Amino acid sequence: MTTSTSTPTPRFDLIGLVVSDMAASVAFYRRLGLAFPEGAEQAPHVEAALPGGLRFALDTEATVRSFAPDWRPPVSAGRxxxxxxxxxxxxxxxxxxxxxxxxxxxxxxxxxxxxxxxxxxxxxxxxxxxxxxxxxxxxxxxxx
Missing domain, CATH: 3.10.180.10 (2,3-Dihydroxybiphenyl 1,2-Dioxygenase, domain 1)
Structure with a gap:
């Protein structure tokens, strides 16, 4: 008799955006009702809880470059x-x-x-x- 190990299916958990200006982005998304913690405007990474347990995150370009030094902003948005x-x-x-x-x-x-x-x-x-x-x-x- 053999037993198989099953890997659990990943669960969708977070929507993240890379932003050029954290303060401007936090202000915009707060106007749409997202609750970021105090001081989020100066943070390199922030999160807001979404309905259903999802999270919405903002990361500065510098944060992303800290672990992916060659990262560049996409040329076109809309996807x-x-x-x-x-x-x-x-x-x-x-x-x-x-x-x-x-x-x-x-x-x-x-x-x-x-x-x-x-x-x-x-x-x-x-x-x-x-x-x-x-x-x-x-x-x-x-x-x-």
Whole structure:
């Protein structure tokens, strides 16, 4: 009789971004409701707890270069996206306006999408696409 050793399946645990300016990035993501600890603006690595036990981390470019000296920022963004669920369609509009008024780039003004959501996109300080969305009244969605 033989026994096999099974390796547990890895569990998705963290979403991480490399940022050029920690203070600017912490300020942006705090505006979207993420809770970073006091003093995070000066830290080389910070984390915020997400629903469901996931974590959202920010690392400075210097931190990444400390263990990967040849690392360089990607030339183009847009392969990954972050999305924040807003309370309702009006909150998409007000959150978008608040971020744009604070100086962040509005990449896509709020609109009613054919898939049943109020939808908008802003860019974080490093140009990362961040979507804002909420189901439209009466829309049938698959939950996301």
């Amino acid at each position: 990954a996206g972050l999305a924040f669920l807003c309370a309702d369609p009006a909150a998409v509009d007000s959150t978008y306006e608040e971020l744009v008024d604070a100086g962040y780039d509005g990449a896509l003004k709020p609109f009613d999408a054919f898939w049943g959501q109020r939808y908008a996109t802003v860019l974080d300080p490093d140009g990362q696409s961040v979507d804002l969305f909420a189901p439209l009244p009466g829309a049938v969605t698959d939950g996301g």
